[in-house]
Amino acid sequence: MLEICDLVCGYGGVTALRGISLDVKLGQLVALIGANGAGKSTALRAISGLVPPRSGSMVFDGRNITGARPPRVLACGIAHCPEGRKVFPHMSVEENLMMGAYLRTSKAEIVADRDRIYADFPRLAERRRQAAGTLSGGEQQMLAIGRALMSRPRLIMFDEPSLGLAPNIVERTFAIIRRIRDAGTTVLLVEQNAFAALEMCDNAYLLESGKIVLSGPGKQLIENEHVRKAYLGG
Numbered sequence: 001m002l003e004i005c006d007l008v009c010g011y012g013g014v015t016a017l018r019g020i021s022l023d024v025k026l027g028q029l030v031a032l033i034g035a036n037g038a039g040k041s042t043a044l045r046a047i048s049g050l051v052p053p054r055s056g057s058m059v060f061d062g063r064n065i066t067g068a069r070p071p072r073v074l075a076c077g078i079a080h081c082p083e084g085r086k087v088f089p090h091m092s093v094e095e096n097l098m099m100g101a102y103l104r105t106s107k108a109e110i111v112a113d114r115d116r117i118y119a120d121f122p123r124l125a126e127r128r129r130q131a132a133g134t135l136s137g138g139e140q141q142m143l144a145i146g147r148a149l150m151s152r153p154r155l156i157m158f159d160e161p162s163l164g165l166a167p168n169i170v171e172r173t174f175a176i177i178r179r180i181r182d183a184g185t186t187v188l189l190v191e192q193n194a195f196a197a198l199e200m201c202d203n204a205y206l207l208e209s210g211k212i213v214l215s216g217p218g219k220q221l222i223e224n225e226h227v228r229k230a231y232l233g234g
Helices: 040-048 070-076 093-099 107-120 122-126 137-149 167-182 194-200 218-222 225-231
Strands: 002-011 014-024 029-033 055-060 078-081 155-159 186-190 203-208 211-216
Touching: 002 040, 014 029, 014 040, 014 203, 014 211, 029 040, 029 167, 029 194, 040 070, 040 078, 040 155, 040 186, 070 078, 078 137, 093 107, 093 137, 107 122, 107 137, 122 137, 137 155, 137 167, 167 186, 167 194, 194 218, 194 225, 203 218, 211 218, 218 225
Parallel strands: 029 186, 029 203, 078 155, 155 186
Antiparallel strands: 002 014, 002 055, 203 211
């Protein structure tokens, strides 16, 4: 579904990705793990069109999206749930959700999807008129996920969804991500909690200093000695 080949990206004089190649198959949950600064978030930002590649290629469902701007990437069916949630703080919960559907035209389908998200996230329904910036961290994460789903994506990318959340909210967030994959949406996950990411993913890639150094099924990487020592505490 998504094929990345020899992708090089950076910021100014800094090269963050040094020729990475990976693929995400239809219906999979694929994880990118690695230390802070390894290039994980840059990879998602490059796919979204927020960081222009210096070289390499990205193909989504047969379409070349290398260098595509974010609206075209979204129109192709890729949604990005960013690190830190990035809700619009002065807009209401409902206005944030509607921003996720800004490329869509069928009002009836948009309303149906909004109501489905309210059914899945009752807390958002209760706070639909409340400013998003006044929500708790967990509620903002629910809103960010709901907003991404409002575009009806075929691939949804999560960047550090557990960051800054209480343990019980983290468990709920991971359960939601698994449910999204089980419902048929392909998922690309960047996550600081390497063990949780590897446990639930189909396939995983380990990024170190902008390069992919290991890849394979999540359960296989959990047993890898280097991964266990460097990222799993033993």
